[in-house]
Amino acid sequence: MEPIAKKWYDNLAKGKIMGIKCKDCGAYTFPPLTVCRECRSRNLKEVKMSGEGELVMYSSTMLPSAKFADLGKKAYGLIKLKEGPVFFTRIDGVKYNTPDEIRKGNEILPVKVKAKIEKVKGMNIVVFEKK
């Protein structure tokens, strides 16, 4: 078996956001796993993701994870990817400094968001931005 996670992170370093598509059921899995998340098949092909999706909801937190605690307050959102899976990460371009801003921001959802690659704490990761 080829390393999967390393290849995915290496691709991010080259500016490419990859996923997998199941050759049996057609479902997408993102980020790539050893199997299709929907039907358990190992008959998969690597595909480039569109990076497009819709922000379903977002919030912010009093107690960020240890990894991000020193980066200050951020917005965290649930994204429905154009290809089907849902993904959770930081959202840029939305307001989140007060409860009222988060409330009003959520009232206009879903809105289109676009993926971008960013280096955070030495790792390339995928975050999403409201257009």
Added chain:
Amino acid sequence: MKKAQIIGVGCTKFGNILTSPELKDKTFQEIVAEAAFEAMDDAQIPPEKIDVFYVGNMLSNTTQMYSHATVLADWLGLRLKGGYHFDTACSTTNTGLGIAAQSILSGKYKNVLVVAGEITSSCPKGVNPLEREAISPTTLWKWTDFGMDHVYGYHHFYDVASAYGAFTTIAYMKRNKLSFEEMDKIMMEVNRAVRKHASMNPKAITYERGSLEQEARKEGFSSVEDYWKSPKNPFFAWPARLFSALNSADGATAIVVSGEAKKYTKKLPIDIAGFDWRTSNFPWGDEKVYPYPQDTLAFKTAYQMAGIKPSDIDYLYVHDCMQIYQLVLSEVAGYFPKGTAWKAVLDGRTMYDGDKPLNISGGRHGGGHAFDASAGMEIYEIVKQMRGEAGKKQMKKPLRVAVQHNHGYGMHTAVTVFKKGK
């Protein structure tokens, strides 16, 4: 037909091992033994008759232990017995009931001890096992977040408060066309019930603080509403407030499960009539957030095994690390029709003396959350209620069938169906 029956339960105070009088100066080994001895004494079973014991514990950093059964064998009086460490995080003791039932129904063992303990407040300081230092919430969650996939999920701005608490609340508001003001009031009433029930449970972490009304007065607020909306109760992750989240605790719980109940006790045995477990990595659901497929499947399969329908359930406990799950999961369980649990709460029907009692132990906020041990406090409540030993909190309605659901971070679903035995 052979049965696996609960014959004894034990539960320590849920509190802080550095400061709570009931726990202070004790070691992890000792609080686990305290819960185990209460359960064995309750069952009137001598240690010699315990064939095997299963030990739950998640935070090895705070207990400095792995393969716990070997160390604990001496402290529990179970040397040379079978035993092992198991862990499904916050559902562990619930999962343990099914494991115990399997052990007995297979014919391998007759009597099983399930025991779990957790220390969330502190960890040993240096090399002295008797000296502990407090850990910060960030450190506690750094270790707790090992429940999250560390290849992808955790490293992409993961936040449990949004993912598990806020989004579930937003989705419930949308689905039921509730405004934020309405939802905030509903969550206050859920918490009021949580605190009322915990104020009647001396083992609960908020017991000494009394009810939400009493605390509001003590804090100088003229009404519960003002207290709820005050800076004392900020948004943990909008729209979920701090009081709607768990209170981490230290504590231990234990259960004795037997295939020969009559040999030891005259107390009412409780049947483990059905159980089911389901797992899923994050994200747990789709864009609708609820129901998660793992919960729907676990309820359905456990009910089938026990031969019950949702309408047979007299008492339900659902996982409430974030109290919004009292509403969503009681609907997924079929205890309330979809979209109506919030009305039942506002009408007071979910109280211990109501017609649809829900989470009357105080749950993970009122009772407190000692991760692997917490489900044991909920089992303790069910057993005492079924036996009629719950004192002033005894349910008014007859209790024949109870169901317990737990989420183990992140995310393991365990559902157990309890029936009044003979």
